[in-house]
Amino acid sequence: MIAEKQAAKLVTQYESIRRQEHELITRMLEVAPAVDGLSEDRLVQLRDALFHADTPYLMVFVGPFSSGKSSLINALLGAHDLLPMGITPTTDRITMLRWGENSQRMRSGEFDTVFYPSELLNRVSFVDTPGLESIFTEHEEQTRRFLHRSDAVLLIMLATQAMTAANLKYLQLLKEYGKTVIIVLNQSDLLTPEETEKVVEYVADQSRTQLGYKPEIWLTSARMGLAARQPDGSLDAALWEKSGLNRFDQYLNQQVGDVARLRQKLQTPLQIAGNVHQSALEQVRSGQSALDKYQSISENIERQLGGFLREDDRIVDEVIAEVTRKFELAGSRGSDAIRTSFGISQIPRAFFRGVGEITNLRRLIGSTAAIRTALDASKFDESLSELRGVSSGLGPRLEGKDLQDVDNLVKYAEQELNELPDSVSEKIIGKVQSPAKYDRSALQEATQSLDALETKARKELPENSEKSVQSANVFFAAYETILVLIGVLLVLAQPATVEAPSLWLYLLLGVVVLALLGAAGWILRGLIIANQFSSRMKQTGNAFSDVLKKAANKQVSYGMQLRRDAVAPLTRLVEAQTSVLSKQLQELTDIGTKIVEIEGALTRMK
DSSP: OHHHHHHHHHHHHHHHHHHHHHHHHHHHHHHGGGSTTOOHHHHHHHHHHHHHHHOSSEEEEEOSTTSSHHHHHHHHHTOTTSSOOOSSOOOOSOEEEEEOSSOEEEEOSSOEEEEEOOGGGGTOEEEEOOOHHHHTTTTHHHHHHHHHHOSEEEEEEEGGGTTOHHHHHHHHHHHTTTOOEEEEEETGGGSOHHHHHHHHHHHHHHHHHHHSSOOEEEEOOHHHHHHHBOTTSOBOHHHHHHHTTHHHHHHHHHHHTOHHHHHHHHHHHHHHHHHHHHHHHHHHHHHHHHHHHHHHHHHHHHHHHHHHHHHHHHHHHHHHHHHHHHHHHHHHHHHHHHHHHTSGGGHHHHHHHHHHHHHTOHHHHOOTHHHHHHHHHHTTTTTGGGHHHHHHTHHHHHHHHHHHHHHHHHHHHHHHHHHSOHHHHTTOOSOOOOOSOOOOHHHHTTHHHHHHHHHIIIIIHHHHHHHHHHHHHHHHHHHHHHHHHHHHHHHHTOOSSSSHHHHHHHHHHHHHHHHHHHHHHHHHHHHHHHHHHHHHHHHHHHHHHHHHHHHHHHHHHHHHHHHHHHHHHHHHHHHHHHHHHHHHHHHHHHHHHHHHHHHHHHHHOO
16 A cells, blocks of 8 residues: 555656656747757757657557557557557558547647547557558658657567567667667467467577567567457456556556656656756857847947937037027117117107107108118118028038938948847848938928018018007107197296296296106107017017927937938847847746756655
8 A cells, every 4th residue: 555655656746747847848949949059959859858758658669560569559558449450551650649538639740649548648658650661661760759769669579470580670770779678479379388488488589689688578469458358448357467468567567666767767858958958058148248249239329329419409509599699689789779769869850750650741850760770770680681591501411410420320230230140140120221312391391480480570570669669759749749839838828927927937847847758758668669679589589499499309300210210120130139138048047947946856756
């Protein structure tokens, strides 16, 4: 009872570790193919390790046509027609039998897989091969793979035709694989005891000569094994033992119950996985220098782009500052001209011009157009006439710099690409190249708005100032005229009494004071108009700068995107390689940890 529990525990441990190995190797097969520099041989080894991890114990049946390989397997699994049987060749493909919940056959390019719900297949997988006559001709490559992966090779012979010349040849070929070879003499029930003894002795001698040791020799009868299977599913133990098929159970129990043997079987795929993991890790780590190089390329490009952006912004800021100075100069000159026109010496002219506006005698005594003459004389719009040249010059400056920067970036990118390994550079998508054309529409679309603002500064603002001056002159003239009339009335109404002149003089003096205050108000109004002109010119300049700045920023963004697009194939490659190498390193690090965990579980298996 204790031995059975230990065996059950051992099988549970074995199956748990085997499944962990299967998951580990499956994960590695997802990672390893993408590792640059990892040889195809390593991937073949990894797939081979997956086969080992996916198979609990592998027994390969080989032998001549009609030696009873398929019959033996059917008898072992308790299925009379699972595999076709006959006296003529019935197996033309390699067939692997594995445990499955339902009976089904799956066909692949190399071999068929038959799934069958037999308890035996939980402990072992069988491989049924075509007759030895075709194994090393039509099926040589596939058979070699299975012989290489096998835990035991069963050479099936008919007991009545044991150790023919062909069988001796095949035994010698099987020796090359260094696998455990068990000779199975089928249809042994057709021999007498004396014949059986002689055949076993002969086979043992010939095997010792060919293999250098005496292999196990099993006497079996597939016919009796099939007969031992009762219709109700039970097994005739006596007949089963007599058929010799119980040797398979004994052998598997011995193998599965052998800790060292099971550990060795589990160590094989784990060792292969460990070797491939180490090679992949070395390749990825050697790529760390490349990763540093990739990051250096990316950082260098970003530094250059940052420098280009600062230079573009500096150019735009220079132009905006020049525009601001132009408007400030226009505002300063215009406001100075307006202030001069409202000087003390201009009071009489302002009065008569106001009267002219009121009486419609502008042609005789002058008009407010004089303020425009003063503005023109100040050349306030001289700087405004230079705005078109300043703003329109921004486009060519940015274009020239953008194209030069793109050319420099392309040269740098091509140089870096040439220095990358072929395995990396060949992954580039697209071509690093300068653009075929340059789009200037961002700045061109702002031309109409800029022209409108320039027109406003040169025409609308002076016209508004003229109207303001006209209103000031009219108000001043009307005000002063009223005071003059009042003064005249006071003079005409001078009283004859002695006391009266005192009040009359005060009234007359008040009129004079009001007239002087009117003149002072007119001068103050002139200062206000001058300040308004300067302020409105500044506002217009700010609006002009905002439109130009917004358009320039769009043009700068376009230029920056132009630079990025030119080297985008390289930057995408760098980003992809950086991401891939980082991910691969993390995956392989995790896999290494899992390998250590499984090795620990193997050590503890008992």
